Amino acid sequence: MSSAINVVPERTGEPSSWGLWLRQIGAIFRFDIQKNFLGRRSILIYLLALLPLFPLFVLAIFRPPGNEWRDFNRYPEIYAMLYNGLILRTVVFFGCAWIFMNLFRGEIVDRSLHYYFLSAVRREVLVVGKYFSGLVTSIVLFTGTTVAAMLLLYLPRFTSQSVRYLIEGHGLTQLLSYAGITILACIGYGAFFLVVGLFIRNPIIPALLLYGWEWLNFLLPPLLKKISVIHYLNSLTPVLISEGPFAVVAEPTPAWIAIPSMLGVTLLVLALAAYRIRHMEVRYGSD
Amino acid sequence: MTIPSDQLIIFDNVSKFYGEILGVNRVNLQIAPGITSLVGPNGAGKSTLMNLMTGLLQPTRGSITLLGIPTDQPERLFRKVGYCTQFDSFPRGLTGREFINAYLRVHGLDNKRINELSQVALERVNLVDAADRKVAAYSKGMRQRIRLAQAIAHEPVMLILDEPLNGLDPMVRAETIALFRRLAAEGLHLIISSHILHEVDMMSDRVVLLNNGYIVAEGNIHGVRDEMEEHPMQILIRCDQPAKLAAYVFAQDHVVEARLHDDRGGLFVKTRDADGFYLMLNRAVAAGEVNIESITPVDDDMSAVYQYLIGTSGGSA
Numbered sequence: 001m002s003s004a005i006n007v008v009p010e011r012t013g014e015p016s017s018w019g020l021w022l023r024q025i026g027a028i029f030r031f032d033i034q035k036n037f038l039g040r041r042s043i044l045i046y047l048l049a050l051l052p053l054f055p056l057f058v059l060a061i062f063r064p065p066g067n068e069w070r071d072f073n074r075y076p077e078i079y080a081m082l083y084n085g086l087i088l089r090t091v092v093f094f095g096c097a098w099i100f101m102n103l104f105r106g107e108i109v110d111r112s113l114h115y116y117f118l119s120a121v122r123r124e125v126l127v128v129g130k131y132f133s134g135l136v137t138s139i140v141l142f143t144g145t146t147v148a149a150m151l152l153l154y155l156p157r158f159t160s161q162s163v164r165y166l167i168e169g170h171g172l173t174q175l176l177s178y179a180g181i182t183i184l185a186c187i188g189y190g191a192f193f194l195v196v197g198l199f200i201r202n203p204i205i206p207a208l209l210l211y212g213w214e215w216l217n218f219l220l221p222p223l224l225k226k227i228s229v230i231h232y233l234n235s236l237t238p239v240l241i242s243e244g245p246f247a248v249v250a251e252p253t254p255a256w257i258a259i260p261s262m263l264g265v266t267l268l269v270l271a272l273a274a275y276r277i278r279h280m281e282v283r284y285g286s287d
Numbered sequence: 288m289t290i291p292s293d294q295l296i297i298f299d300n301v302s303k304f305y306g307e308i309l310g311v312n313r314v315n316l317q318i319a320p321g322i323t324s325l326v327g328p329n330g331a332g333k334s335t336l337m338n339l340m341t342g343l344l345q346p347t348r349g350s351i352t353l354l355g356i357p358t359d360q361p362e363r364l365f366r367k368v369g370y371c372t373q374f375d376s377f378p379r380g381l382t383g384r385e386f387i388n389a390y391l392r393v394h395g396l397d398n399k400r401i402n403e404l405s406q407v408a409l410e411r412v413n414l415v416d417a418a419d420r421k422v423a424a425y426s427k428g429m430r431q432r433i434r435l436a437q438a439i440a441h442e443p444v445m446l447i448l449d450e451p452l453n454g455l456d457p458m459v460r461a462e463t464i465a466l467f468r469r470l471a472a473e474g475l476h477l478i479i480s481s482h483i484l485h486e487v488d489m490m491s492d493r494v495v496l497l498n499n500g501y502i503v504a505e506g507n508i509h510g511v512r513d514e515m516e517e518h519p520m521q522i523l524i525r526c527d528q529p530a531k532l533a534a535y536v537f538a539q540d541h542v543v544e545a546r547l548h549d550d551r552g553g554l555f556v557k558t559r560d561a562d563g564f565y566l567m568l569n570r571a572v573a574a575g576e577v578n579i580e581s582i583t584p585v586d587d588d589m590s591a592v593y594q595y596l597i598g599t600s601g602g603s604a
Contacts (some may be wrong), residue, residue: 111376181576
């Protein structure tokens with residue numbers, strides 16, 4: 001220990017340097033992504049990610065009754081309904097809730113958050129590292145689900161037609177659009193649930209409230225629709241679907257407004273998370 | 288000699304309340320380099336004080352600096368400070384070495400340096416052989432030591448240890464105390480909370496006594512003891528002529544009681560001025576009045592100080 005004094009600062013550069021922050025974000029990202037993919041809590045995420053694929057797999061083997069399944073031109077609409085109803089609103093929503101809430105809440109439950117707080121790292125850097133780990137986890141899993149679900153719907157029954165549609169038609173554009181929407185959803189929902197996990201002891205209740213708000217979005221007046229994530233995501237979908245006879249119709253927000261708005265709100269929410277964590281205490285007993 | 292503030296821990300009128308419940312109140316304290324022990328019964332505020340000084344808790348009132356660094360700047364603070372908490376929990380699935388390496392990586396160090404530092408830390412706590420086993424399979428004592436290794440791995444200049452001897456068997460406990468002494472000898476500033484008073488006595492340069500969230504006393508153990516005038520110091524002297532010595536000591540103003548030992552082979556004295564008494568005794572020996580076999584301060588220790596100030600028996604707080 002004779003060489004102890006001040007060794008670390010000299011070897012790691014100025015504490016506020018960007019290089020150091022990037023290294024620290026990388027270290028946090030690496031540590032957390034292992035937990036996200038391989039931890040005990042990841043089983044639920046894998047099940048959620050596979051949820052839309054099970055029925056599609058069954059449908060690929062057993063031909064369902066009904067004419068709509070024999071008409072290739074109906075498939076973009078079928079996929080749009082599957083994506084909107086199951087993948088986006090359920091899998092991505094609850095998947096992000098689980099992944100991002102557990103970034104901090106999981107560490108509080110495991111009583112291991114203090115190790116991060118006792119490291120020479122700005123707490124804001126910790127938020128960024130953890131957010132990126134959650135983002136990469138959710139994007140990999142749910143974009144994978146989005147793509148796999150589309151391929152599993154199209155390819156088994158109309159293989160050559162589907163390949164042509166994907167390569168020569170609108171298929172690839174649609175696939176990339178859906179993947180992009182999934183990524184945006186992970187960015188937006190992720191930031192929201194990260195903050196909820198930091199502020200609220202039992203984050204399930206706000207998650208369910210937001211879920212209800214997002215589901216009832218089709219009934220809301222146009223102004224209120226805009227206070228939701230799903231409105232902006234729906235505005236970006238390549239195939240518009242009917243929301244039913246009771247839906248209040250509102251103009252979709254153009255992509256050039258929807259995407260920057262969502263990213264802007266995400267940044268604001270992350271700033272709130274950074275503020276919160278700067279003042280956060282570790283008191284496991286009361287958490 | 289005035290110690291510069293960048294070498295001190297400074298609590299400036301610090302209070303911490305958990306809602307209505309008092310954690311610590313109006314703490315004004317300066318802790319200088321060396322080994323300082325925080326002592327007090329359960330709920331006295333020891334862990335609260337440690338969590339406040341490491342930013343895990345934030346004061347309701349007042350401010351704290353360690354080595355001149357405010358506690359709300361972990362990026363600066365934990366380059367110089369290591370804290371081994373009482374939380375016996377770990378991230379899941381890691382080996383001892385992975386556990387240390389993971390958090391060294393968070394400090395921003397490169398892999399080569401991380402491997403060097405973790406190896407040194409593991410050697411210091413004698414856990415090299417078990418380093419590649421999962422922490423979940425460790426005994427309580429091993430978990431305690433791996434947490435200690437994690438706290439010292441980045442080579443801090445100040446080490447804060449909350450009940451670091453809990454769960455250690457006597458052999459490892461002695462080794463760990465020896466390690467603390469070595470670290471202190473190397474210039475580390477150690478803050479230790481313990482409820483084993485004789486170990487506090489063995490380890491500490493000074494103590495901070497806490498009770499019900501207030502600091503009851505602070506300073507060198509013997510200094511604190513000396514200042515307790517309502518409790519005269521008790522000294523047992525084994526000598527060849529205790530009756531003669533009794534007559535001699537009774538002539539001193541500061542001696543409030545002198546009583547022959549039951550076996551007539553010694554004298555039990557209570558004095559308000561221990562230093563004055565020892566000086567008088569030296570003179571008596573030099574004058575050939577009496578031959579001293581042994582001198583034992585009966586209550587010049589942490590346990591007695593604790594008992595007098597806090598009112599419970601020593602040994603365990």
